[in-house]
Amino acid sequence: MQPEDLLNEGNESPKPAPDSPLLSLERDLKIFKDSIHEVSVEIMMEGLSSYPIFIAHQHQLKLGEVILDRNDLNSEWSIHASTLEEFTERGVIKPELKDRFINSYKNPNDFMCVFVVVPEGANFVYFPYTK
Numbered sequence: 001m002q003p004e005d006l007l008n009e010g011n012e013s014p015k016p017a018p019d020s021p022l023l024s025l026e027r028d029l030k031i032f033k034d035s036i037h038e039v040s041v042e043i044m045m046e047g048l049s050s051y052p053i054f055i056a057h058q059h060q061l062k063l064g065e066v067i068l069d070r071n072d073l074n075s076e077w078s079i080h081a082s083t084l085e086e087f088t089e090r091g092v093i094k095p096e097l098k099d100r101f102i103n104s105y106k107n108p109n110d111f112m113c114v115f116v117v118v119p120e121g122a123n124f125v126y127f128p129y130t131k
Helices: 021-045 084-089 094-103
Strands: 050-059 063-069 078-082 111-118 121-128
Touching: 021 063, 021 078, 021 121, 050 084, 078 084, 078 094, 078 121, 084 094
Parallel strands: 050 111
Antiparallel strands: 050 078, 063 078, 111 121
């Protein structure tokens, strides 16, 4: 290797920054959206909840039931299935914020509600099944 190969000078463009974890999550959700939708419908049809929540993470997590394990599927994210009821029972959603969550919850036939857990924190996102 030549010393100039170590420098990013000349006509070469800078190397792109590593992908945001959300980009890899979007890729995984696109691949698994049909399976996730099937579980969502099952949760609602069985009367378990009108508010399915899917948890996306890259670490160990004790919330919900594993439906897609990243190690088994060679993907970057694991997905667990849960419900609003479990989130309130476990204190993830405080009882006084439950109505606010319900009012902001999007149609579960059109969107998956994903609770994304990363080392910096966690947040809800809605991902469309058709995109």
